[in-house]
Amino acid sequence: MPPHRERxxxxxRAGWMGMGQAAGASALEVGKILAVFLYLFPAVTxxxxxxxxxxxxxxxxxxxxxxxxxxxxxxxxxREYSNxxxxxxxxxxxxxxxxxxxxxxxxxxxQNNCSKEGPTASPRPRHPPQRPLPPFQPQLPPxxxxxxxxxxxxxxxxxxxxxxxxxxxxxxxxxxxxxxxxYTHCGFFGDPHxxxxxxxxxxxxxxxxxPLVHNKYLSVQVTNTxxxxxxxxxxxxxxxxxxxxxxxxxxxxxxxxxTDELPAAFADGSRNGGDGHGASxxxxxxxxxxxxxxxQARYIGTTIVVRQVGRYLTFAVRxxxxxxxxxxxxxxxxxYLCLHGCPTSQRIDFxxxxxxxxxxxxxxxxxxxxxxxxxxxxxxxxxxPGSHPGFTYQAALSKCKERLPVEDMYFHSxxxxxxxxxxxNFTMAAFYALEDVKMLHSNxxxxxxxxxxxxxxxxxxxxxxxxxxxxxxxxxxxxxxxWTEGCSTHL
Numbered sequence: 016m017p018p019h020r021e022r023x024x025x026x027x028r029a030g031w032m033g034m035g036q037a038a039g040a041s042a043l044e045v046g047k048i049l050a051v052f053l054y055l056f057p058a059v060t061x062x063x064x065x066x067x068x069x070x071x072x073x074x075x076x077x078x079x080x081x082x083x084x085x086x087x088x089x090x091x092x093x094r095e096y097s098n099x100x101x102x103x104x105x106x107x108x109x110x111x112x113x114x115x116x117x118x119x120x121x122x123x124x125x126q127n128n129c130s131k132e133g134p135t136a137s138p139r140p141r142h143p144p145q146r147p148l149p150p151f152q153p154q155l156p157p158x159x160x161x162x163x164x165x166x167x168x169x170x171x172x173x174x175x176x177x178x179x180x181x182x183x184x185x186x187x188x189x190x191x192x193x194x195x196x197x198y199t200h201c202g203f204f205g206d207p208h209x210x211x212x213x214x215x216x217x218x219x220x221x222x223x224x225x226p227l228v229h230n231k232y233l234s235v236q237v238t239n240t241x242x243x244x245x246x247x248x249x250x251x252x253x254x255x256x257x258x259x260x261x262x263x264x265x266x267x268x269x270x271x272x273x274t275d276e277l278p279a280a281f282a283d284g285s286r287n288g289g290d291g292h293g294a295s296x297x298x299x300x301x302x303x304x305x306x307x308x309x310x311q312a313r314y315i316g317t318t319i320v321v322r323q324v325g326r327y328l329t330f331a332v333r334x335x336x337x338x339x340x341x342x343x344x345x346x347x348x349x350x351y352l353c354l355h356g357c358p359t360s361q362r363i364d365f366x367x368x369x370x371x372x373x374x375x376x377x378x379x380x381x382x383x384x385x386x387x388x389x390x391x392x393x394x395x396x397x398x399x400p401g402s403h404p405g406f407t408y409q410a411a412l413s414k415c416k417e418r419l420p421v422e423d424m425y426f427h428s429x430x431x432x433x434x435x436x437x438x439x440n441f442t443m444a445a446f447y448a449l450e451d452v453k454m455l456h457s458n459x460x461x462x463x464x465x466x467x468x469x470x471x472x473x474x475x476x477x478x479x480x481x482x483x484x485x486x487x488x489x490x491x492x493x494x495x496x497x498w499t500e501g502c503s504t505h506l
Contacts, residue, residue: 063107065116068099090129096120098135111226111236111257179264179293181316181335196316196335198457201353203227204329204448205441206248207239208428211356212339216424216464218365218431219357222249227330227353231341232315233258235353237330238273242436247363250327256310256319264293264314277305277323288314320451325440329448333455365431366466405437414439418446423463425449 075092097120100113107113124131177183185196202210209217221239228235234257239249253273260267265288268281279301280286288297296314301307310319315338320331332353339354356362406414408430415429425445432441452462 063110063113064103065100065107065110065113068096068103069116071099072096086127089127091134093120093123093127093129094131094133095135097124097131110224111229111234111255114229114234115257175264175293175296175313178262179296179314181314181338185316196337198316198333198455199336199339200331200333200452200456201227202329202331202448202451203237203251203352204324204331204444205327205428206242206250206432206435208424208445208448209352209357210448210452210464212334212336212353214461214464215356217356218248218363218428219352220247220249220361220363221352221357226351228332228334229342229351230338231259232261232338233312233317235319235330235332237328242438246435248432248435251330252327254321254328254330258288258297258312261314262293263291265289265291265297265312268297270299270310272308272321272323272328274323274326274328275305277308277321277328279304279308318455320455322447324444324447325438327440327444329444329451331448331451331455333457365428406433408434414442415445418442419449421463423449423465425463427466 072092072095075095076089096116100116100120103113123129177187182196199212200210200214201212202208207219207221209215209219211217222241224236224238226234226236236255237251238253240252242248242250254271256270258265258268258270268283268285268288270278270281272278279299281299286299288294293314296312298311300309300311302309306323308321310321311317312319316335317338318333320329322329342354411430411433414433415426419426419429419442425448429442429445432438432445449462453459456462
């Protein structure tokens with residue numbers, strides 16, 4: 016085992032596991048990232064105690080001592096850190112900080128030849144950390160923030176090596192050099208509406224912090240807040256993306272955006288993947304200042320679009336199917352919305368909402384005509400309790416039709432959002448979400464999703480569930496018959 020002092024120095028050079036080549040995060044890097052998450056998501060920490068585990072580990076490993084003693088103490092502290100993280104699994108499941116800590120522990124165990132079995136160490140508060148964690152710079156007032164670091168032009172103008180370009184790497188690994196990736200798309204916008212990688216379209220509640228994407232190469236988490244007090248519908252006010260180390264191409268980078276803060280740089284002020292030869296394979300491009308940012312991650316064939324429309328953020332991604340399914344924890348994949356959609360308990364049946372609004376609008380129209388008053392123009396016509404009085408059903412249809420002439424799910428989501436919130440900006444959120452689909456989705460025949468497509472998908476699912484239920488019933492009847500015959504024989 017390397018001396019304690021050398022080992023702690025080497026930790027800062029370790030990276031995460033990436034696409035077959037190991038690199039790992041140091042305890043210092045894990046601490047920095049988790050401290051950032053404490054700042055970004057303070058509400059999450061009320062239930063998830065992962066940051067307590069992190070601070071205890073820091074306290075237990077901040078002391079010195081003889082090398083052999085320090086080695087034993089470090090491994091003991093690492094085992095206690097692992098036990099602490101395991102105890103938080105139920106309340107922290109799906110939280111990015113929790114998963115980062117898990118992977119950091121695994122890497123540190125391997126790098127320092129620590130066994131998983133053995134004594135554990137308690138925190139030692141008498142030894143303070145060698146240095147405090149740095150402040151999270153992107154959240155400082157603008158006048159105190161570090162300037163954006165210009166990209167390295169000599170590297171930007173030099174093509175990245177094949178290993179840092181997904182399509183070239185895939186082509187070179189194919190027997191005939193003709194491998195073509197299958198690209199998929201996920202979008203998240205509005206109140207909010209989710210289009211999954213499998214082209215399922217859902218409307219969800221998902222208040223608070225939720226993971227959209229989580230695989231070997233990057234993680235995306237959003238924080239959603241209620242659009243209207245007392246309403247189940249929410250919209251995205253914060254978004255965090257973590258790009259993990261990948262071979263010699265990119266260093267680990269974090270991007271964070273929130274309402275009125277859509278930076279054109281990563282959290283460290285840089286705009287590319289670092290100082291490596293493949294740094295240009297990860298770049299941020301500002302399309303419209305404060306409104307539209309595009310992140311190109313060519314080393315994994317991924318493009319991400321982040322927008323601010325009105326007071327809320329939208330997210331869209333184009334990603335190879337291979338990367339989408341490069342999951343690290345099969346048991347927890349049901350939590351990642353872009354892969355499996357929102358949990359059933361978090362879904363909103365906005366079609367019923369729209370049908371209710373249409374029926375109420377028709378009834379209001381009929382009553383107005385029977386009284387000789389003509390068409391109803393009241394602000395609240397056609398809205399059920401809890402809806403915003405800014406738009407009638409017909410007014411919402413007309414406004415959405417201006418930007419979305421095709422009556423697909425994006426059009427209907429626009430109508431839903433206007434009826435619920437009365438915020439005209441949601442019209443543009445739906446419009447830009449569809450524009451992002453046209454840019455990012457590889458199949459132009461699937462740009463539009465229609466309600467009949469969703470009904471057909473739901474019908475197929477119900478048939479499958481029904482068939483499964485019938486099979487279980489037949490098996491139970493067979494077992495009952497066999498048991499009855501067995502009892503008759505013994506009697």
